[in-house]
Every structure is written in structure tokens, then in C-alpha cells.
Amino acid sequence: MEKSLNNRLSILGALLFIWAVPTCAKAQDATGAPQFAVTHYDGQALDQLYGQNALDKIEQIPGFALSQNTASRGLTAAGGNVLINGAVPASKSESLSQILSQLPEAQITALHFYSAGHPFSGASQYNQVVNVLTHASAxxxxxxxxxxxxxxxxxxxxxxxxxxxxxxxxxxxxxxxxxxxxxxxxxxxxxxxxxxxxxxxxxxxxxxxxxxxxxxxxxxxxxxxxxxxxxxxxxxxxxxxxxxxxxxxxxxxxxxxxxxxxxxxxxxxxxxxxxxxxxxxxxxxxxxxxxxxxxxxxxxxxxxxxxxxxxxxxxxxxxxxxxxxxxxxxxxxxxxxxxxxxxxxxxxxxxxxxxxxxxxxxxxxxxxxxxxxxxxxxxxxxxxxxxxxxxxxxxxxxxxxxxxxxxxxxxxxxxxxxxxxxxxxxxxxxxxxxxxxxxxxxxxxxxxxxxxxxxxxxxxxxxxxxxxxxxxxxxxxxxxxxxxxxxxxxxxxxxxxxxxxxxxxxxxxxxxxxxxxxxxxxxxxxxxxxxxxxxxxxxxxxxxxxxxxxxxxxxxxxxxxxxxxxxxxxxxxxxxxxxxxxxxxxxxxxxxxxxxxxxxxxxxxxxxxxxxxxxxxxxxxxxxxxxxxxxxxxxxxxxxxxxxxxxxxxxxxxxxxxxxxxxxxxxx
CATH class of the missing domain: 2.40.170.20 (TonB-dependent receptor, beta-barrel domain)
Incomplete structure (x- = not known):
């Protein structure tokens, strides 16, 4: 028990230490939006991701692995590393893959793939995230x-x-x-x-x-x-x-x-x-x-x-x-x-x-x-x-x-x-x-x-x-x-x-x-x-x-x-x-x-x-x-x-x- 407590305190101490380090550094963009490595799939690039729905296309993005949690209680650990218009789909009766399979290709305007870091707080526990952008059509x-x-x-x-x-x-x-x-x-x-x-x-x-x-x-x-x-x-x-x-x-x-x-x-x-x-x-x-x-x-x-x-x-x-x-x-x-x-x-x-x-x-x-x-x-x-x-x-x-x-x-x-x-x-x-x-x-x-x-x-x-x-x-x-x-x-x-x-x-x-x-x-x-x-x-x-x-x-x-x-x-x-x-x-x-x-x-x-x-x-x-x-x-x-x-x-x-x-x- 004491060893486990020490491990937890060590992790917390490392957190506080690393947290304090940046105070000595100077950010080059302190008030602007953070810059992230992102690959845009729109226009012809989106068309090249062949598929009938959002799930089909996302599964073809090189280097991206879909993560989803469907059995979790609550919303903190639910959803996954795919967002729709920047929002986490809030559903317990359907998995993320089911929701994406119901989003037809005709409604998708772009896919944005963030490979290491992203600006979305709803999926901050994930390194990689795909944001699906849609449009309101007729x-x-x-x-x-x-x-x-x-x-x-x-x-x-x-x-x-x-x-x-x-x-x-x-x-x-x-x-x-x-x-x-x-x-x-x-x-x-x-x-x-x-x-x-x-x-x-x-x-x-x-x-x-x-x-x-x-x-x-x-x-x-x-x-x-x-x-x-x-x-x-x-x-x-x-x-x-x-x-x-x-x-x-x-x-x-x-x-x-x-x-x-x-x-x-x-x-x-x-x-x-x-x-x-x-x-x-x-x-x-x-x-x-x-x-x-x-x-x-x-x-x-x-x-x-x-x-x-x-x-x-x-x-x-x-x-x-x-x-x-x-x-x-x-x-x-x-x-x-x-x-x-x-x-x-x-x-x-x-x-x-x-x-x-x-x-x-x-x-x-x-x-x-x-x-x-x-x-x-x-x-x-x-x-x-x-x-x-x-x-x-x-x-x-x-x-x-x-x-x-x-x-x-x-x-x-x-x-x-x-x-x-x-x-x-x-x-x-x-x-x-x-x-x-x-x-x-x-x-x-x-x-x-x-x-x-x-x-x-x-x-x-x-x-x-x-x-x-x-x-x-x-x-x-x-x-x-x-x-x-x-x-x-x-x-x-x-x-x-x-x-x-x-x-x-x-x-x-x-x-x-x-x-x-x-x-x-x-x-x-x-x-x-x-x-x-x-x-x-x-x-x-x-x-x-x-x-x-x-x-x-x-x-x-x-x-x-x-x-x-x-x-x-x-x-x-x-x-x-x-x-x-x-x-x-x-x-x-x-x-x-x-x-x-x-x-x-x-x-x-x-x-x-x-x-x-x-x-x-x-x-x-x-x-x-x-x-x-x-x-x-x-x-x-x-x-x-x-x-x-x-x-x-x-x-x-x-x-x-x-x-x-x-x-x-x-x-x-």
C-alpha cells in the first residue's frame, strides 16, 4: 500500500514539476490559437478516400487508428477520437462506429486529421483526432x-x-x-x-x-x-x-x-x-x-x-x-x-x-x-x-x-x-x-x-x-x-x-x-x-x-x-x-x-x-x-x-x- 502511494505521489510530483517548467519559457504565440499538425481532406483529397459514409473514409486515413469506448458509464470516457463538427457524439445506445456509419458521404465537407495534439477539449485524452465537418444541405x-x-x-x-x-x-x-x-x-x-x-x-x-x-x-x-x-x-x-x-x-x-x-x-x-x-x-x-x-x-x-x-x-x-x-x-x-x-x-x-x-x-x-x-x-x-x-x-x-x-x-x-x-x-x-x-x-x-x-x-x-x-x-x-x-x-x-x-x-x-x-x-x-x-x-x-x-x-x-x-x-x-x-x-x-x-x-x-x-x-x-x-x-x-x-x-x-x-x- 505504501509503495503504491509513493508511486502516485511520484507521478503527481512529476506533473507539478513539468507543469512549472514552462513558466521559465516564453511562448511565441501566447494569445493566439495553438498551432497543430493537421492534414486536411477536402475536395479531391476527400473524394480519394473512397467510401459510402464517414466510417469508410476515416478507416482509410493513413496512420489513424479509431478508438472508441462504448461500455463506459458517464460521458468522460465515452465517445472516442472522432468528432463531428468539433463535438463528441453523446450516445450510450450506439457506438462511435455506428454513428459514423450513419453519416453519409454526401453530408461530409472535410476531414481534418490531427496526428499529435489538437484543440478539442472533448477528446483531450487522445493524441490523434479526426474532426468530421458537415454541411446543412437541402x-x-x-x-x-x-x-x-x-x-x-x-x-x-x-x-x-x-x-x-x-x-x-x-x-x-x-x-x-x-x-x-x-x-x-x-x-x-x-x-x-x-x-x-x-x-x-x-x-x-x-x-x-x-x-x-x-x-x-x-x-x-x-x-x-x-x-x-x-x-x-x-x-x-x-x-x-x-x-x-x-x-x-x-x-x-x-x-x-x-x-x-x-x-x-x-x-x-x-x-x-x-x-x-x-x-x-x-x-x-x-x-x-x-x-x-x-x-x-x-x-x-x-x-x-x-x-x-x-x-x-x-x-x-x-x-x-x-x-x-x-x-x-x-x-x-x-x-x-x-x-x-x-x-x-x-x-x-x-x-x-x-x-x-x-x-x-x-x-x-x-x-x-x-x-x-x-x-x-x-x-x-x-x-x-x-x-x-x-x-x-x-x-x-x-x-x-x-x-x-x-x-x-x-x-x-x-x-x-x-x-x-x-x-x-x-x-x-x-x-x-x-x-x-x-x-x-x-x-x-x-x-x-x-x-x-x-x-x-x-x-x-x-x-x-x-x-x-x-x-x-x-x-x-x-x-x-x-x-x-x-x-x-x-x-x-x-x-x-x-x-x-x-x-x-x-x-x-x-x-x-x-x-x-x-x-x-x-x-x-x-x-x-x-x-x-x-x-x-x-x-x-x-x-x-x-x-x-x-x-x-x-x-x-x-x-x-x-x-x-x-x-x-x-x-x-x-x-x-x-x-x-x-x-x-x-x-x-x-x-x-x-x-x-x-x-x-x-x-x-x-x-x-x-x-x-x-x-x-x-x-x-x-x-x-x-x-x-x-x-x-x-x-x-x-x-x-x-x-x-x-x-x-x-x-x-x-x-x-x-x-x-x-x-x-x-x-x-
Whole structure:
């Protein structure tokens, strides 16, 4: 405890020291707007980013990686590193990628890519930001229709339909979105189990079926004045999710005379209302107030039937409510360009779980106060220093068989020093301390019937924390090559691992400390000299971790993917576009109390082709898992705890047939 406190004080001391350094320096533009390295995509440059919507175009910007946080409570950590007209899209029912996919190409006037530092306070935690600029046009209607075809679905055709209507009226602009999706996923697996003596004990095959039916209706109205902007939005979402397992199995060298069936359905209803008011004053000062209310209910029914065994039923009802109020003020043309604000949020989850004739009632409530202050100092036209101090006071209450209360207080400083060269390169150095949000679902019981696991809820779970040092480097060594490299090192505390809880059951708990070292590389090569309009992209992630496991000694943290790589080659021409995408093999390891679970993905090839029939109609054909996707899952068992006596293993070899998707996009 004392060591952790010293680390926190050391970081805070470094923050104050670096904060004080610029007072001895003289900025060359103390009252003007800060200067940032920015790449403008407008006119012909914007047209060369081929795509049907904002998401398509943003994903083609060399060196940019989309970051989004959709599961976070509150607004401080929500959204991501893409803004629309300088504002963070305030939504909890839709991810940032979904919002961007609903913004049609016809409404985009420009994309501004900030590679190392930017002037937007709403996304100050990110080094890279893309700002999407739109215009208020005449009344327009944009629509998208998709249909999928694969041999696995037989006569059924999964479908998707989205319609967006924009209606400008004097100072108001109204936008209505409707989205319907009926999607399915199906796979087949071969299963084999062996004993501790490596003798095959059981074989079988399994059919997996998953269906998602969702209906989304959203409305957004924005009133734009010379010095203010007011937005009000409402959304309603309904989802019906169903999954079915059909498994035939038996003893090796015998008929598959036993059957296991599992059916699960989850019905979700979500409603959301938000307002966003921005006021501009003299000298660029801005005042912003955001309010959001979200309510989500989930009804889960599951039934497992095994030959010769009694049926096993699982039922769970959850209701989650969230209210958020966020206030912020910034003065971008002042000497220190201050940003101050506070976010107040209240969350409550009520859950009732029925499992094996037991009934568990769980309540979780949380009230958080998160004031923050940030300052930016321009040392000279190339060097910029950004400092931010987030604080958090949280009152957490969780109840199952008894009530547990926690008062949590955190300091979360961030320091970023960026350099923008007059040449074609820049870099940013970042030091920060972060506290991850607790996932409310971890407070209640859960199960994974597909791999025969269940976990107990943990009412005493504490958030994971980490201190990080990171360096990000962007370079364009030639006109044809763009490289982005990020290196980071994290010191993690109170990490989440599956442990034995005080009630004697397995569940997610705080398991001590760990270190994480990683790198992210993104490179884009313009291959215009070989094939007009073409480019080759590479994305590679590397991560390694050290955690002292009391059962087995030093190992990686659970769920770590050491290597992840993706290659894409595409050609974009005025009237057509095509490309091929290759995901290289990767694996992740998960550690349970009496089991080690490894998920291994094999090479997967995807391809697409798109053609513009006219200015108002485009057709796109995409193929996922062109080479038939293959996944391997292996469960290694131990008796009675992991790291002790080996007790056999089970292997699943899964395959997914190619899926062809035909899309039509148009406007009226």
C-alpha cells in the first residue's frame, strides 16, 4: 500500500514539476490559437478516400487508428477520437462506429486529421483526432440495404435496412435514423476429449446458431447560431438475441448416442434522451453543458438439456439506469488555454437471477463526481505541453446476501509533450495514471454454457488501475509511405483475474499487480506507381505481460493476445473500388481456477468490390471468410486447482463458411 502511494505521489510530483517548467519559457504565440499538425481532406483529397459514409473514409486515413469506448458509464470516457463538427457524439445506445456509419458521404465537407495534439477539449485524452465537418444541405434521404448469402443459412437471407433523413429548417437541422437488422451466424465444430492418460474419452460434433434482430429509431435536432449550438437527441433500441447449441456426442469408437441442447434468448430494450448546449464568448471562450438519461432492461432465459440429466434452467432480469450531467469551460486563446469542468453521474443496476432452484437478488448503485482541470502551453511553434488532472470520488453500494459500501477516491494525472516537426514527422510522449471503470455485470452471477463454466458475482470488486508511459511517432519518410508507431509500458494494480471468492466460488476478483509492455505499428504504402489508385496497409499489435500467479508462478495476464496483424490491399477509382483483407493467425489465453482456455484464430481472408452505378446509387459485394474461417478452442483441466494434477483436455475445431453480403446505398 505504501509503495503504491509513493508511486502516485511520484507521478503527481512529476506533473507539478513539468507543469512549472514552462513558466521559465516564453511562448511565441501566447494569445493566439495553438498551432497543430493537421492534414486536411477536402475536395479531391476527400473524394480519394473512397467510401459510402464517414466510417469508410476515416478507416482509410493513413496512420489513424479509431478508438472508441462504448461500455463506459458517464460521458468522460465515452465517445472516442472522432468528432463531428468539433463535438463528441453523446450516445450510450450506439457506438462511435455506428454513428459514423450513419453519416453519409454526401453530408461530409472535410476531414481534418490531427496526428499529435489538437484543440478539442472533448477528446483531450487522445493524441490523434479526426474532426468530421458537415454541411446543412437541402432535404435529403439516404438509405442502405444489405442482404447476406451463405450455404450455412440454406434458404434464409439475413437482411439489413437503414434510412436517414435530414431536414434543415431555418436555424434548425433535424435528422432521423431508422435501422433494422436481422442477422445470423452459424458454425460447425468437431469435439474431442481425452483423459489424464491421453486416451480419447469422448467425441462429437456441434452445430452453433446465433440470431440477432434489432430495431433502432433515433432523432437528433440541432439549432446552430453564430455563437451557440443546441442539440437534443432521443433513441430507442430493441434487440432480440438468440443462440442455440446442438451437440451429439458419445464414447470414442461408439455411436454418438447422447445429445446436449442449449437454447438461450436475451431480449433488450433501451431508451435514451440527451441534450448538448455549447456557448461561445469573446476571445474563443466556450461553455458546454451536456445531460443524458439512459434506461436499459435485459431479460435472459436459458435452458440446457443433456441425455440422462435433469434440465438446467438459468433466468436473469436486469434493469440499468444512468443519469449524467457534464459541465466544461475552456479558453483556447488564453496563455495557458485552461479547461475546467465536472461530471456527475448516477448509475443503478437491479438484477434477479434464478439458477439451479436458487434465487439471487442483486443491487448495485454508484454516484460519481469527476472534476478536472487541464492546461496547454505552447513552448514554441514545434513544442507543446498538455497537462490534465482528473479526480474522482465515487460512492459504490452493492447488495446480494449482504451490503458492501465503498468510498473510492482517485487522482488521474496526464502529461503529454508533443513535437511537430517542420518536416514530415512528429511525436508525442505521454505519462498518465488511469482507473478503469467497473463493469456492473461482474457484480452478478453469469454463465458460459458453451464451455461449461459459471461465475459468481463479486460485490467487493475494486477497479483496475494502471500507470503508463507511452511514446507515439508519426513519420512520412517518402511521399508514398506513412508510418505510425506507438510504444507503451504499463504498471497495473488491482488487476482482474478469476479467483476463489470468499463464498468459495470462482469469480472475477482483484488479484494484485502486473506489468504490460506493448507496441502498435501502422504503415500505409501508396502503390500508385504500380497500380493507379492503390495502397497497401499493415497493422500489427504486440503485447507481453508479467503477472505473479499464486497457483502457477509468473505468467501473462488473462485474455492477452501477444500478436495481432492485418494486411489490406485496395484500389480506389472514381467509379469503383475493390480490395482484399487478410487477418493473420492470433491466439489468446484465459486462466480459470481449474482450467486453461486457449482460443486460436487461423488466417482469414476477406474481400470486397464496389461500383457506383450513378451519383445516387452504389452497389457493394463483400465476402467474409473467403477461405472458410477456422477457430480452435482448447480447454486443459486440472485437479483440483490450476497448476496441480493434469486432468485431461477438450478441443473444439470450429469452421465458418464464407458469407457474401450484397449492399445497396442510395440517396433521394
Amino acid at each position: 432535404i435529403t434521404t439516404h438509405w442502405q440495404a444489405r442482404s447476406k448469402l451463405t450455404s450455412a443459412y440454406q434458404p434464409y437471407r439475413p437482411s439489413e435496412l437503414a434510412v436517414q433523413m435530414t431536414v434543415p429548417m431555418e436555424t434548425w437541422q433535424h435528422q432521423i435514423n431508422a435501422h433494422y437488422q436481422d442477422d445470423r451466424h452459424q458454425s460447425k465444430s468437431v469435439i474431442a476429449s481425452q483423459s489424464a492418460q491421453h486416451i480419447t474419452t469422448e467425441v462429437g460434433h456441434e452445430d452453433f446458431f446465433e440470431k440477432l434482430n434489432s430495431r433502432l429509431l433515433s432523432w437528433r435536432s440541432t439549432r446552430q447560431h453564430t455563437h451557440s449550438r443546441f442539440t437534443v437527441a432521443a433513441k430507442t433500441l430493441q434487440e432480440d438475441w438468440q443462440t442455440d447449441f446442438y451437440r451429439q456426442y458419445g464414447i470414442a469408437d461408439h455411436a454418438l448416442n447422447q445429445t446436449w441442447l442449449y437454447n438461450e434468448s436475451i431480449d433488450t430494450q433501451e431508451y435514451e434522451l440527451s441534450t448538448d448546449w455549447l456557448k461561445q464568448f469573446a476571445k474563443g471562450k466556450q461553455l458546454q453543458l451536456v445531460a443524458l438519461h439512459n434506461k436499459k432492461t435485459t431479460n435472459n432465459h436459458a435452458l440446457a438439456r443433456d441425455s440422462g440429466e435433469p434440465n438446467d434452467a438459468f433466468k436473469q432480469y436486469k434493469a440499468h439506469q444512468e443519469q449524467v450531467l457534464q459541465f466544461s469551460f475552456n479558453a483556447p486563446h488564453s496563455t495557458w488555454k485552461p479547461e475546467v469542468g465536472i461530471e456527475i453521474s448516477h448509475n443503478q443496476l437491479d438484477a434477479m437471477t434464478h439458477n439451479s432452484d436458487n434465487q439471487i437478488v442483486s443491487h448495485v448503485s454508484e454516484t460519481r463526481y469527476q472534476p478536472f482541470a487541464a492546461f496547454t502551453y505552447i513552448l514554441n511553434p514545434q513544442w507543446q505541453l498538455y497537462t490534465r488532472l482528473n479526480t474522482e470520488h465515487t460512492k459504490l453500494k452493492s447488495t446480494t446476501t449482504y451490503t458492501h459500501r465503498s468510498d473510492l477516491n482517485f487522482l488521474k494525472p496526464l502529461i503529454r509533450l508533443s513535437y511537430e516537426s517542420k518536416q514530415d514527422w512528429d511525436f508525442a510522449l505521454t505519462a498518465q495514471h488511469q482507473v478503469d471503470q467497473l463493469e456492473f455485470n461482474h457484480f452478478v452471477a453469469s454463465q458460459d454454457a458453451g464451455f461449461d463454466r459459471s461465475q459468481s458475482g463479486n460485490s467487493q470488486l475494486q477497479p483496475n488501475q494502471f500507470s503508463e508511459l507511452a511514446a507515439q511517432f508519426n513519420a512520412r519518410p517518402t511521399d508514398a509511405l506513412f508510418i505510425n508507431l506507438k510504444l507503451f509500458h504499463q504498471w497495473q494494480k488491482d488487476i482482474h483475474e478469476i479467483i476463489t471468492l470468499p463464498n468459495g466460488k470462482a469469480g472475477l476478483g482483484n488479484a494484485g499487480s502486473a506489468t504490460l509492455l506493448g507496441a502498435k505499428l501502422s504503415a500505409t504504402l501508396n502503390t500508385e506507381q504500380w497500380l493507379s489508385g492503390s495502397q497497401l496497409s499493415l497493422d500489427y499489435d504486440y503485447a507481453t505481460a508479467r503477472y505473479l500467479d499464486p497457483l502457477t508462478g509468473t505468467r501473462a495476464t488473462t485474455g492477452l493476445t501477444p500478436h495481432s496483424a492485418n494486411l489490406e490491399f485496395r484500389r480506389d477509382m472514381p467509379d469503383y473500388s475493390w480490395g482484399i483483407d487478410i487477418n493473420l493467425p492470433e491466439s489468446a489465453t484465459y486462466y480459470y481456477q481449474d482450467e486453461v482456455f486457449i482460443e486460436h484464430d487461423h488466417t482469414e481472408i476477406n474481400a470486397f468490390g464496389e461500383y457506383a452505378v450513378s451519383n445516387s446509387l452504389r452497389i457493394k459485394l463483400s465476402v467474409s471468410a473467403l477461405n472458410t474461417a477456422r477457430y480452435t478452442y482448447s480447454q486443459t483441466y486440472f485437479d483440483a486447482m490450476r497448476g496441480e494434477k493434469y486432468d485431461g483436455e477438450t478441443r473444439f475445431d470450429e469452421r465458418v463458411e464464407p458469407v457474401f453480403t450484397l449492399s445497396f446505398t442510395g440517396s433521394l
